[in-house]
Structure formats: C-alpha cells, structure tokens
Amino acid sequence: MKKMVFGALALCIGVCGARAADYWDNGSGDGLWTTDANWADDTKPTIGSSTLIRSADFGLPAGQDGVGPTINATGLVARNLSVEVNAANRITTTMTGGTLTLHLPGADNCYFRMGAGSSSGTAIFNMSGGSLVVDVDAGQYSAGVNGYVRVGSGYTGQINMGGDAQVQAWDLTIGAGNGSYVDLSDSASIVLTGDESANIDAMIADNRLTSNGRTVGSVDYTYNSGTDRTTITASAPVPVPSSSGLHNPVSYNSEITDCDVIKFNGEYYITGSWTKGDMLRSRDLESWGERQHIFSWNNSWHTQEDTRHPDFDVHAGHIRYINGTFHYYTQLSDHITHAVSDNPWGPYTEVNDAPFATNIDAETFLDEDGSLHFYSTRFDNGNSNWHRPMSDPWTLAGSYVKQVSTWVGSGDWEDPTNINEGPKIIQYRNRYYQLYAAFHTVLTDYSIGCVEADSPTGFNNSGKYPAPVCTRTIPAPGKPEINTIGQPWVVEGLNGFEKWMGYFGKTTTEGRTQRIDRMHFFDRTLFVGGPTDRWSSGYHPGPAKPQLLNIFSIADGALPSNDWSPQAGSWSVANEEALQTDQNVWARNPVNRTGAVNYLFEANLKFNAALDGEDKAGVLAYYQDADNYVMVGLNRVVDDWYVHVREGGVNTIHSGDNGGHINYGVYHKIRVAKNNGTFDVRLDETIPPGFTPVVTGFGAGRPGLYTDHAAAAFDGIIYTIGWDEYDRGVTGWGDNINGVPVAGSWGIGTGGITMADGTGYTFKGDLMPEYEFAAQVYKEGANEGSMGLFAVAIDGNNYMTAVIDLTTDELVVGGLNGGVGLAEQRVTVANKNNYNLRVVKLTGRVVFFVDGEEMLTVNEAYGAAQVGLSVAGMSARFNGIMTYRTEPDAAPYLWSNTDVGLVGFSGNADFCDNALYMTGSGGDIWGTADSFAFMHQDLAGEWEISTRIVNLDESDYWAKSGLIFRDSLAANSPMVAVVATPGDAGDIYADPDRAPKVHLIWRDTADGGAQAVDVLHMTFPVWVKLKRAGSVYTGYYSTDGQSWAEIGNRTIAALPATGKIGFGVCSHNNQRIVTSVFDTIEGIDLRHLPTYSRWAVGHGLAG
Incomplete structure (x- = not known):
C-alpha cells in the first residue's frame, strides 16, 4: 500500500527513523524509498529512472501544501532528484544535515532539479545544514547533461540555505520571471565549477540569487583559478542607517521620466513622460506618493500614437509660474503644446488649437532682470538645443538661435553622438548654466553635461565642460551600476540655500527611476555630487531642513x-x-x-x-x-x-x-x-x-x-x-564672538576676501550647533604656506582648522578641544593653486571635503560654533563662501523609533512643520512575523487615533503606511493596524489587486498568521483611524478627515491593556527605502516642545 500523509507528510531519513542506506539506487536499482515510501509508484526505481517527488502521484488537492522528506543522514547517493509540483500546490523538502551525492559512474542525467515539467506549482528546498554534491567530479560529462542544479525549470523553485549548508555542482541556473530564487544566509555556500562570475552577476541583478531571507546583506563570490572553482556566500545582514544618505531613487515609479519640477508655496510638483498626464507632489523631494491627473490633450493637430491610453502621448512637461498662472509646456510627438491653469494641481487647458513650438524638451528661464527666455531641442541633423526670446509666457519673439550641439567627430566628451537635448537653465553668482543630456536615451552612456555662459543668450559649445557632470557609476561593490542618466531638472532645496539636480537613472534591478543629487559650486564651477544610491558610501544627506x-x-x-x-x-x-x-x-x-x-x-x-x-x-x-x-x-x-x-x-x-x-x-x-x-x-x-x-x-x-x-x-x-556671498558682497568677517580678535591684513575686492602675505585669521557667523561651510580658496602670490578654514571656531581653547599645506600638498586637520590638542591628521590632495573646501559639522563628528571628494572624518564633539578663514606664511583669497545651519532629525518627545524584525535599512522618524516624516524598509506587515520601521510609545485604556497619510511612494505596490498597535516589539507579536498601500499606478486599471487600498490587518496570537480586510481608496492623501473599545479594534478611512467609513473590526484578546501604539512604514522590499508623511494627527500628542532648545543657540533673541 502507498503511504500518503500529505498535508502533514513527513518522511525522515537516517536519524529520522527510516532505514539508513548507502545508496538510493545502489548502482543496481536499490532505491532510496522503500516500497511503502516510494512516491512515484509501488516499485523501486531502476537505474534509468529518476528519483521523483511529485504531487501528481499523491492526488494532492489544488491549493493544498505538501511536506516532502527531511534528509539527515551521511553517505546518501542517488542518480538525481527532481521535485515536480502541480499548479496551485507547494511541496517543501528539508535537509538538516548529512551528505547527499547525486552521481552514478558511467551514467548521465545526474542532476538536482527544483523545477521540472510544465506545471506552475512551487517546489521549496530548505537546507539548514549538510552537503549536497551534484556530479562535481564527473569531468567526462558535458555541462547541461550532468552536474547541474536547476531551480525553476518550468515552474517555481526556491532554495533557502542557512547554517553550514553547502551545495557543490557543475553549474547553477535559476529561472527568471517566475518567482524562483536561491537564498543564502549564515555560513551557507555554493561551489561551482569554472568561472561563473557573469552568470552570478546576472542572477544577483534581478534578485534570483539573494541573501539573508531575501532581505538584507549581499551575495558575495570569489573565483579561484587554481582549483577552477567559484564559491558563493552571503554577507552579514547589517542594516544600513537610512539617515546616512539619500534614499535614491526618490521615487520607484518607473513611469516618471523626462521630468520637470516646480517649487510653489514650499511644496514640489513633478510631471513628465509616461505619467498619462498626471502630476506628483512632495514636501521634501524624497517622498512622491501624492498624485493627481492634471492634463489631457484636446486639439485637432495631434493624432494619438500610444494605443494604451491617449495621455501616454504627453511627454517631457515643463512648468513656469508667473503672476498667478501656471504655464505647462509639454510635448506631443515632435511638437510642443502650451496649457495653463491657476493651480499647480491643474487642470491645465491648451491655450490654442495649434502647436506652440516645434520638436521637444521645452524649457523657459526667467532671468533676474525679468526677461523671459524659451529653449527647446530641435532636430537638425541630430538633436541640438536652441534659444528664442519670449515677449511673455504666451508669446515667442525673435528667432531661434542654435546654442548647444555636437556631432560625430566633434572631439567633445559626447563623441561619437549627434545628440544634445533636454536643456535646463539656471543662474547663480552672476553666471548662467545650461545642463543637457548627451547620447541616445537608450544607451547606458547617456549622461548630463554642462555649458557655462555670462548671459542666457550666450550659451555655445565653447562653454562646454570637458567632462559630464553626472554619468554612469557603480555606487558600491556588488551593487548594480547606475547608468542611462539624463533629462536634468534643478530646484531649490528646502532651506533655500541648497540646489538639487534631479534626473532619471537606470539600474538592472529598478529600471528608470527619478533620483536627486546635490549641486555644488566651486566658486562658479558647477559640480554634481552624484549619481548616488542608497548604497553609496560616505556622507551625502538628503535636502537640509531650515530652522x-x-x-x-x-x-x-x-x-x-x-x-x-x-x-x-x-x-x-x-x-x-x-x-x-x-x-x-x-x-x-x-x-x-x-x-x-x-x-x-x-x-x-x-x-x-x-x-x-x-x-x-x-x-x-x-x-x-x-x-x-x-x-x-x-x-x-x-x-x-x-x-x-x-x-x-x-x-x-x-x-x-x-x-x-x-x-x-x-x-x-x-x-x-x-x-x-x-x-x-x-x-x-x-x-x-x-x-x-x-x-x-x-x-x-x-x-x-x-x-x-x-x-x-x-x-x-x-x-x-x-x-551665501561672493565677490564684493563678502562682508561681516572679523573678531570671534567669544573674544578671539581678527589677525592679519584682510581686504575685500572683486574676487572676494584676501589675506595679504603673512599669517592671519578672521571669523564670522552666528553660533550654530550643526552646519555646512564651504569656500573656494585661491593661492595669491609666490609664497607657499597653508590656507584654509576654521571648521570650528568657539574660542582659543576650542577650535578645529582644516587647511591645505601647499608645501606638502596635504589637507591638514588639527586644533584644540577643551584645551587639549587634537592629533593632527593629513591626507594627500592634488597639486593645485585653488581648492574647494567644505566642512560639515555634526553632533560628535566633523566631515571634510576637498573639491567634492570626502577626505576625512574627525570624531570630535564641539558645542555651537562660528566658522573662520585661516592663512599662514602666504597670501590667499577666498570666494564663493556659503554657510548654513542644519537641523538633525528628531522624533517627537517621549516617542521611540525602532525597527521591528529584520530590515535592510534602519528606519528614521523626524517631526518637522507639524508633520511626521517616517522612513524605513522592511519585508512586510503580514504573515507570522513583521518587518518594518515603527515610531511608538506605550498607551493604555480605550482610545481613538487618526491621521492623514499624505503620501507613500511605490517602493512596491504592497508597501504599507499607517497606525499600528502591538503587544510588543517582537516581530511575531499580536497586533492590529490600519494601513494604506500605494498600489501600482501603472497597472491600476488593469489589475484591481494592484490598486491603492486601505486595510485593517491583525494577528490574533503570537506566531499566528495575519489576516485582513481592505477597501479601495484610489489616491493619496487618505485619512485613517484606529479605535479601541475593550478588546474590539475598528479601522476607518476617510477622503476628507470629516466623513469616516468603517473598513472592519476585530476582537483580539491577546493584546494587553497597555501596548505599543505608533506609526509604521514598510517598503515591502528590504532592498528599498520608502518615506511616508503623516499630518493632522488627532487623539495622541506629538508635541515637540521639549526639543525646542535645539533652536536656542545664537544671539539670545528667542521669542
């Protein structure tokens, strides 16, 4: 008789009680399985047959999971092993130790397959220990016939390796696009024959080969040419601090390309290609989940080209606000139309039933003198950027003039291409800059260049920079290259001092997405600190907040x-x-x-x-x-x-x-x-x-x-x-506020502030706890000594200097802290006559940059300080000086910020402008254990709490943001939550399951499976409310914060009288970070008053 125990089927080998066997086939048909345990049929397999684990042989009902054998014995040998699962079935096989060799001398078809046949079920192999060897030494057999591990061949296969588990094989293939993967953690390893680097890179890039539960850490590999073996391992899962750098990409919505951004009344609005005429809004340049339709073309001159939706034809939008009217210049095919609205959110209506201009990539620029200029990319034996004056936002004047172009054989960095496109114009320190994209938009070399001029009409090829300002790069070892970088936009940062360049970039794992990077000026030379990624090392924070x-x-x-x-x-x-x-x-x-x-x-x-x-x-x-x-x-x-x-x-x-x-x-x-x-x-x-x-x-x-x-x-x-000062506008330098007098002979002229030959220093600024300070430093005269900055200037016993020693070509950092000398630190720099020095003073450390490159971090804590200029043994000039105070992220008083479960990036909470900005990663708030960022406090009794979820980007259509109440911070804790999910804007009309929703989610007991009810909400912002009455928890949602609809309710006895209430954010992909903004919070106190002392440093004029 057959032994069928499916649903709870377990067949244990060796230590699990079944008969121990040296061979499954024993070279002559002696099978692994006894008659009672052979799943294929009632007879032992012959040498020519496969060892199969098949749901079809057991009549496993659709939707029911099965448990395969648990392997834990040494000396097990078989010809091959293949697991085949029908549609809607799942079979999990486990190996906890021992050895299993799939090899038969003189025979072929020796392999291990978690994915065979043509069905669509899922085969899972959980390997927490032991060794699986697949025909490694059978050199006489050709690859593909023997020695392979194939995961996901015809359906879904998944291998999870942990502990000291090891697989040795000729090669490894993992099916693409069907959910198949191999995941390594702990000290597990895979050893393959030959150099498999290219194959491994491809599998890592699209998440077929992953690490640490497909969440955090990285997959590492090495090739040893002596043994001709490639070894794959997993790195330790150390969460990356989310506040350590930009969360690039700032939007995972792959539809948004060829964009422009406008800042209006403190908020940012973005629109561009592939948005179907939609616009997104952000408060911080890093969270873009709020979305609204603004424009549908309606004219007689354009014929629909994209068959999916008419407004997919809307490309490359540009927005200009002048005197109450928002002007939207956007592209339909190779013509530009002009539409207007009295609201940045639209709707926009075309002004005339005729094209405004010809060809693509419209841009307007309003100069400080009030003159208005029009730029566009025109087709002229390639793509070139042209200029034309405007009488007003409705009217072009004068004639087109070609400004920026290239051609095959030009000798520029763009050579060999004939494409310069996507002009973006800015003015700064009395200079004008045109950013543009070069190469074809589908090429990985697509990059951003810059042309500098002395007027908006003066751009020409002679002003081109010799190299791109933003081009392809690998952000960190083992991470995908960021490439195909183009279509720049520039906007002022939150604090009014910083400038940020946005652009689209592409990686193999995320497609084209919107990114931002800081724009710096070395006196007047533009420099972009990117492209960066959330994996990029060093200090590159997001937009700084004002006071x-x-x-x-x-x-x-x-x-x-x-x-x-x-x-x-x-x-x-x-x-x-x-x-x-x-x-x-x-x-x-x-x-x-x-x-x-x-x-x-x-x-x-x-x-x-x-x-x-x-x-x-x-x-x-x-x-x-x-x-x-x-x-x-x-x-x-x-x-x-x-x-x-x-x-x-x-x-x-x-x-x-x-x-x-x-x-x-x-x-x-x-x-x-x-x-x-x-x-x-x-x-x-x-x-x-x-x-x-x-x-x-x-x-x-x-x-x-x-x-x-x-x-x-x-x-x-x-x-x-x-x-921010330059040239004759430099002013206010002198004595230190705490009594250190200015020294040396300082004068201000057309090129900034100059120290005559000798030694001297001068100081400026309000006392600031944290800040950025940057200046361009020029050697003047023949003498060479040192020139640089007081990175910290408090008094004679508390200061830090950062100077360039021109005699040794080194950055030298030293000083005193509490009267105790700092150990001098030196870093070699290029041999030049001028440098851009930048200092970032943070709590407990000071970071130093030279010409945009991070050179050194000194871990010293200082109080609030001024800044200064320093010269010794020479004459030096300083120009393009910018300093501004920064504000550290701060959670509300009496609230704690914690990561629940295993996360890829540590979460962060900041309360700013009466709103809560929550950033985090995490796998999900679901299943038997959660993984998310949580800002929380203890709360007892009955309560009713509501908030508006302003936005949540599409890091995944199941990303989550909302209110959560838990028994504890354990990942498996009982909990209840009311959350919103962003859905997939590009798929919302095709698949309702991927639409934005609000959910009431709960877990009744520790380790229990989560359950939920949900309602469609369509768009952000959305209000959510969570109410507790005894043991009954009810979730609500609203579109206006006034009229509430119930999502559902649940009685949960396991939640205690006093539990942890708070705000949770989950990216639903531990390789990504997402930000969500909460405001209009009612029912619980987020007052920030105890931390207002962080502003009480300066000149004593607090209100």
Whole structure:
C-alpha cells in the first residue's frame, strides 16, 4: 500500500527513523524509498529512472501544501532528484544535515532539479545544514547533461540555505520571471565549477540569487583559478542607517521620466513622460506618493500614437509660474503644446488649437532682470538645443538661435553622438548654466553635461565642460551600476540655500527611476555630487531642513504658537494658509525662533480682501523692536514694492514702481537674504525694478510676516540661518564672538576676501550647533604656506582648522578641544593653486571635503560654533563662501523609533512643520512575523487615533503606511493596524489587486498568521483611524478627515491593556527605502516642545 500523509507528510531519513542506506539506487536499482515510501509508484526505481517527488502521484488537492522528506543522514547517493509540483500546490523538502551525492559512474542525467515539467506549482528546498554534491567530479560529462542544479525549470523553485549548508555542482541556473530564487544566509555556500562570475552577476541583478531571507546583506563570490572553482556566500545582514544618505531613487515609479519640477508655496510638483498626464507632489523631494491627473490633450493637430491610453502621448512637461498662472509646456510627438491653469494641481487647458513650438524638451528661464527666455531641442541633423526670446509666457519673439550641439567627430566628451537635448537653465553668482543630456536615451552612456555662459543668450559649445557632470557609476561593490542618466531638472532645496539636480537613472534591478543629487559650486564651477544610491558610501544627506518651515498643513484654527509670536492683528490658519484678517492695524508677527545676524527668509503672500485706503503686506526682513526693523512689501494702493528701514527710530524708505504688472490677488514670493547688515531682496525670483541692496547697522534679529491695514494670506515660509556671498558682497568677517580678535591684513575686492602675505585669521557667523561651510580658496602670490578654514571656531581653547599645506600638498586637520590638542591628521590632495573646501559639522563628528571628494572624518564633539578663514606664511583669497545651519532629525518627545524584525535599512522618524516624516524598509506587515520601521510609545485604556497619510511612494505596490498597535516589539507579536498601500499606478486599471487600498490587518496570537480586510481608496492623501473599545479594534478611512467609513473590526484578546501604539512604514522590499508623511494627527500628542532648545543657540533673541 502507498503511504500518503500529505498535508502533514513527513518522511525522515537516517536519524529520522527510516532505514539508513548507502545508496538510493545502489548502482543496481536499490532505491532510496522503500516500497511503502516510494512516491512515484509501488516499485523501486531502476537505474534509468529518476528519483521523483511529485504531487501528481499523491492526488494532492489544488491549493493544498505538501511536506516532502527531511534528509539527515551521511553517505546518501542517488542518480538525481527532481521535485515536480502541480499548479496551485507547494511541496517543501528539508535537509538538516548529512551528505547527499547525486552521481552514478558511467551514467548521465545526474542532476538536482527544483523545477521540472510544465506545471506552475512551487517546489521549496530548505537546507539548514549538510552537503549536497551534484556530479562535481564527473569531468567526462558535458555541462547541461550532468552536474547541474536547476531551480525553476518550468515552474517555481526556491532554495533557502542557512547554517553550514553547502551545495557543490557543475553549474547553477535559476529561472527568471517566475518567482524562483536561491537564498543564502549564515555560513551557507555554493561551489561551482569554472568561472561563473557573469552568470552570478546576472542572477544577483534581478534578485534570483539573494541573501539573508531575501532581505538584507549581499551575495558575495570569489573565483579561484587554481582549483577552477567559484564559491558563493552571503554577507552579514547589517542594516544600513537610512539617515546616512539619500534614499535614491526618490521615487520607484518607473513611469516618471523626462521630468520637470516646480517649487510653489514650499511644496514640489513633478510631471513628465509616461505619467498619462498626471502630476506628483512632495514636501521634501524624497517622498512622491501624492498624485493627481492634471492634463489631457484636446486639439485637432495631434493624432494619438500610444494605443494604451491617449495621455501616454504627453511627454517631457515643463512648468513656469508667473503672476498667478501656471504655464505647462509639454510635448506631443515632435511638437510642443502650451496649457495653463491657476493651480499647480491643474487642470491645465491648451491655450490654442495649434502647436506652440516645434520638436521637444521645452524649457523657459526667467532671468533676474525679468526677461523671459524659451529653449527647446530641435532636430537638425541630430538633436541640438536652441534659444528664442519670449515677449511673455504666451508669446515667442525673435528667432531661434542654435546654442548647444555636437556631432560625430566633434572631439567633445559626447563623441561619437549627434545628440544634445533636454536643456535646463539656471543662474547663480552672476553666471548662467545650461545642463543637457548627451547620447541616445537608450544607451547606458547617456549622461548630463554642462555649458557655462555670462548671459542666457550666450550659451555655445565653447562653454562646454570637458567632462559630464553626472554619468554612469557603480555606487558600491556588488551593487548594480547606475547608468542611462539624463533629462536634468534643478530646484531649490528646502532651506533655500541648497540646489538639487534631479534626473532619471537606470539600474538592472529598478529600471528608470527619478533620483536627486546635490549641486555644488566651486566658486562658479558647477559640480554634481552624484549619481548616488542608497548604497553609496560616505556622507551625502538628503535636502537640509531650515530652522522654520511652514506650509500650514494643519487643521483650521490658531497659528501654531511654537512657530510664531504675533504682536498685533488677527492671525489664524484656514485651508492650509496663514491668514491675517484685521484691516485696521499694523499686524506684526515675528518667527518664534532664535534671532541671527545672517539668514535667509522667504514667504509667499497674496492680498485676499477688497482694496481699501491703505493696503500693504510683506515680510519683516528684520525685527528687534518697534524702533528697529526692516519691512519688505507690496503697496497695493500705489502699485509699488518698498523697503522700509526704521533704525534707531529713524525711517528710510526705498521703493520702486511695479508698472501695473502685478496681480495682487495671487501669490508672490518675497525672498530676503540678510548678510551681516546688508539686505538683498528678490520678488518672484527677479530683482525689483530699481532695487539695490540695502545696508544697515543691524546685528541679530528675527524675521517674520506683517500686514499694514490689509488682509493677506501667507504660505511656504522658510527661515534658515546662514549666508551665501561672493565677490564684493563678502562682508561681516572679523573678531570671534567669544573674544578671539581678527589677525592679519584682510581686504575685500572683486574676487572676494584676501589675506595679504603673512599669517592671519578672521571669523564670522552666528553660533550654530550643526552646519555646512564651504569656500573656494585661491593661492595669491609666490609664497607657499597653508590656507584654509576654521571648521570650528568657539574660542582659543576650542577650535578645529582644516587647511591645505601647499608645501606638502596635504589637507591638514588639527586644533584644540577643551584645551587639549587634537592629533593632527593629513591626507594627500592634488597639486593645485585653488581648492574647494567644505566642512560639515555634526553632533560628535566633523566631515571634510576637498573639491567634492570626502577626505576625512574627525570624531570630535564641539558645542555651537562660528566658522573662520585661516592663512599662514602666504597670501590667499577666498570666494564663493556659503554657510548654513542644519537641523538633525528628531522624533517627537517621549516617542521611540525602532525597527521591528529584520530590515535592510534602519528606519528614521523626524517631526518637522507639524508633520511626521517616517522612513524605513522592511519585508512586510503580514504573515507570522513583521518587518518594518515603527515610531511608538506605550498607551493604555480605550482610545481613538487618526491621521492623514499624505503620501507613500511605490517602493512596491504592497508597501504599507499607517497606525499600528502591538503587544510588543517582537516581530511575531499580536497586533492590529490600519494601513494604506500605494498600489501600482501603472497597472491600476488593469489589475484591481494592484490598486491603492486601505486595510485593517491583525494577528490574533503570537506566531499566528495575519489576516485582513481592505477597501479601495484610489489616491493619496487618505485619512485613517484606529479605535479601541475593550478588546474590539475598528479601522476607518476617510477622503476628507470629516466623513469616516468603517473598513472592519476585530476582537483580539491577546493584546494587553497597555501596548505599543505608533506609526509604521514598510517598503515591502528590504532592498528599498520608502518615506511616508503623516499630518493632522488627532487623539495622541506629538508635541515637540521639549526639543525646542535645539533652536536656542545664537544671539539670545528667542521669542
């Protein structure tokens, strides 16, 4: 009789109780299985037959899992072993120890197959120990006939190796595209014959060969030419700190290419090719899950080309905001159309039923003088970038002029190609830069170049940089190359000082995705610190936060007192705007932050009431008291801009005519940079007509908002301590704030600040706990000594210098900490006459860069400090000096941030602008054990907690973000959660299972399987609520935070009276990181007040 125990079938060999055997076939048909245990039939297998484990021979019902044999005996030999499983079945075979050799002298077809036949079931081989040898020494047999391990041949095969398990074989093949894989952990290894490097690389690249439960660590391999063997192992699963670098790619949505990004009222909007006319929004440039349809073409001149969807024809969008109108220039085939909207979210409507321009890649540039310029890529025996002036955003003027091009044989770095495309224009420090892409977009050499000019009309090939500024690279050993890099966009960072370049890049594991990297300027030479990846080593953080950021995404009500200190007027928040509604007062509202001498302040404002006799509003560029302030604003009555300086009770007014061009009922951005006592102003990115910088004697103060007998709305506020200076604009250097006097002879001229021959130092800045400080340092004169920076300048007993010793060509770092000398450290640098030095001061360490390359980290802790310049034994000049204070990530007070389960990247939580930014990886919140990032605190009793999930990127369509309540931090803990999943925007209409959903998920007992109910939610943001009443837990969702619908409820007795409540994020792929943003949190306290002391460093003017 057959012995069928499927569902709980177990056949143990050796130590498990079945008869021990030296051979399965014994060379003459003696089988491994006894008559009772042979699954193929009732007879022992013959020499010519295979040893099979087949669900078909047991009548295993569809959907039922089976358990194969457990192997644990030495000396087992067989000809081959093949596991074949029918559709909807799964069979798991286990090897815990011993040896199994698949080899028969003189015979062929000696192999191991976890995947044979043509069915679609799953065969799993769990190997926690022992040795499997597959015909390794049968050199007379050709590869492919003997000695192979084949996983996923015809259906899904999966091998999980741990402990000291070892496989030896001629070669290894793993099926692609069917879920097959081999995973190694611990000290498990695979030894193959010959150099299998190329095959292994391919299997690693598409996750067929993985490590540590397909989560973290890496697969490593070495080839020994002496033995002609390749050995594969797994590295230790050490989570990568997610805060150590950019989380590139910032969006895993592979549809978004050929993009442009606009920053409006403190938020970022991206659109481009393959989005079907959609746009995505982000608050931090790193989380892009919020999505909305903005444009469908509707004209008579374009014929649909993409059969999947008409709006797949919409390519390469560019956005420009001017005076209340958003202009969208986008590509249909090889023509450009122009559409407009009064909202960045659209909808956009085409202006005319005719093309706006010919060919592709539209770009507009608004110069500081107010002139508007149009650029595009035109077809002219290749692709070239052309320029044409604009009369206004609706009208082209003049003629096209070719600016940037290349050709086969040009001798440029682009040679041999005839493609320069995708122009992006920026202006900085009175220079103009055109970024462009070269080579064909499908080639891995596709890269980004730069042309520099002295005007927006002056770009030409003579200004090209000699090498690309961003090109293909391998971010870390064993990681896929980032290549096919192109279509750049540039945007200002969160703090107003940084500039970030976005682009698409491609890897073998993730396709084309959007990435960002920091843009630096070595005085005026543009440098991009990329491409980077989440695996890249070194210090390359995400966009730095300002000291104050407000986009007012909070419930309607009072203006947050932790951010603002109004002194008059009626201030509130409504519809995510700050409002001042009293038209009868001068309403002043300084920020509730420490004052500073040097800072950047930016606000967007509009007048939102009818014009009366006196209507003025703007920003407090500086406020100390009622007799000492600077206001920069708009006077709606006389249609002008003005700067009102009141210094020591004396008023001075600077003003200029706006020329009737401003719509006062829409948002306008006022940007003020205070550098020492000098105020520089920009209105809507341009220099106000007739404005020149205003010089005062003011020291430290606070910026803010004001209205003068007017009602106004404000949004997108940033306040960042720091400065950016060059040429004759360098100012404010002198004595150290704690008593160290300036030394040497320093002077300011057209090229910055210069120290004459000799030795000297000078200092500047507010006391800052953490900051970045960069300057270009030039050798002047014949003498060679040392020149560089005070990376830390507190007093005579607490400082750190970083100088270039020109006599030895070394970066030298030294100083004192608490009066104790630091061990001097030296690093060799290139032999040059000028260098870009950059310092990053963090808590407990200082990081040093030379010409964009990270050179050294010194682990020393200093308090709040100034910065300085240092010269010894020579003359040196410093220019292009930028310094700004940074803010460390900080979880809310009394909350803890923990990774639950095994994660690939450690999670991170930061509370900023009344919102929680959660970053993490993790395999899932599901099954018998979870793996995710969790910010939590203990909570007892009955409660009801809700939040708005603003966004969640598509790291996987089952990525999760939401509220979670657990018994403990153990991965297998009982829990209940209400979470949202992003789905797959590219597949939402085709497969409902991949659509965005909200779920109530629970695990009744420790080690129990998770269960769930779900509801379609379609888009972010979405509100979720979790309620506890006794042992009953109910999940809700809402599209507006007001009307709630129940997802489901569950009674869970195993959850304790006091458990762990919090916010969870899971990327559903441990090789990836995802960020989710939560705001409008109700029912639990996330107040950040105890950590506000981090802002109480400066000049003692805290509100």
